[in-house]
Amino acid sequence: MSVQSVDRALEILSLFSTTSPRLGITEISRAMGLPKPTVHGLVRTLTSHGFLAQDLESKKYSLGLKIHEMGTILAGSLRINQVGGGPAQMLTRSTGLATRLGIWDQQSVLVTLLLFPDTVNVLYHHIGPRIQAYCSSLGKAILAYLPRQEVEDYLGKYPLSAITTTTITNREDLLKDLESTRARGYALDREECISGMSCIGAPIFNYAGAPVGSISISGPPDQVLGDRTAALARELLLTAQHISSFMGWRPGEAAKAALV
Amino acid sequence: MSVQSVDRALEILSLFSTTSPRLGITEISRAMGLPKPTVHGLVRTLTSHGFLAQDLESKKYSLGLKIHEMGTILAGSLRINQVGGGPAQMLTRSTGLATRLGIWDQQSVLVTLLLFPDTVNVLYHHIGPRIQAYCSSLGKAILAYLPRQEVEDYLGKYPLSAITTTTITNREDLLKDLESTRARGYALDREECISGMSCIGAPIFNYAGAPVGSISISGPPDQVLGDRTAALARELLLTAQHISSFMGWRPGEAAKAALV
DNA sequence: AAACCGTGTTCGGTATTGCCAAACTCCATA
């Protein structure tokens, strides 16, 4: 049993997204199916604590700076960021490609750290913070090492929609791709998520040998796929294992996890 | 008039900090002065929405990944990050020093973007997300251009506590330092906030000529202060003005703001 | 200029919900 008014307030916060960063009282009221005075009271409370902010001209609301503040506090206390930040930065430096760390959460990947080399503009594609698993190397690197039951459950819930012309949309093809991922030890994203961007991803395991996150490097296809792939993958795998060991993982346990 | 239970829930979230990332029911109950069943109901609701997460072993709670997700969404929609991210990265590249963007909010500076050059380890000092204004270049760069009344108000509320041996703790000394900041156009932090770290900061103005944020470069004193300072400051000022112009600022208005 | 429409905001009565004392469970410690 939860507190209804807190439920409602948090649901209001969850309405804001990268595609809808600004919302009015009426929009929120319609989305929630609640009368406007009800919404107004909740929004006023959220605003008074800095969780929402109202633009005085348009009267629209957006997420408040308190969210940013807390997000930064959290990012700094996530273990994967604490143990993975240094190795990820070294990877960025040595490969000249963007590096991402992600956590497996609610059957998707939440990007927790994003590092760009100096040579790449930070005005990056809007990817994340949550990424679908089936069409990203971060996601496929994790799916490949999840128990079969969890993969089946995932496939039962999420349609394999085409995002680009190379997105894998056939269930059997995806399972084959996951098999290839296990054989190689790393996942490949051949512009399956964003046109013009290819990635190599590797899983990060915890002390129990379960995949809890992943790390990827990404860039234009000509810099990631082809001749350089094997060398880049080697560096990536070493980094992933390095981070996994900080998470308590011991080599040999990944194979066990895959057989469950 | 606000919604009391939402007030309480948000206050619970605000208890978590970099120094207290994990809290139990009893700790929260004591901090809030509320009975444990009351706290438990609110915490359970926050947890069910992903705003808090409970560690099953220790029973302690910490901020949930939903916070990270929303923080990332917000960071991407902040105008200062949108218009300042590229210029800030170029500054990082050309100076080889860490760059920060910040917003003036609630009489302190909220760091909204932090960029490291490849040569600097991301395992950085825990600075921010909120920084006190009187002992940081980000803050002093803004204080210097605020209306005198707002500076007086700030000084009336916040004691100038010594953080390091070089922190400015005397009111008259700070006002003189702000005057020097205006004369130069940029602020200097001579290890006033963190020992071993010096910074140069410049204000970012909006269309009305008001300082809404700032940008800084930072590193070891020997790389920031001394011979290089003038050249670094020149680059920083150009970048700050560049970003300000994207925010709608027109040259000449800063002087007007300082005279209010 | 006046009327209309849609959004945001305020007010206050009602009943639903949140609150919290009491009690319980669990685990670590003496």
Added chain:
DNA sequence: TATGGAGTTTGGCAATACCGAACACGGTTT
């Protein structure tokens, strides 16, 4: 085995949240 402290559950009561009605405001249409 007993004790103490933390976390969790239960249920009665009254405080609070809810929301219909009304209003304010600004842009658009007539």
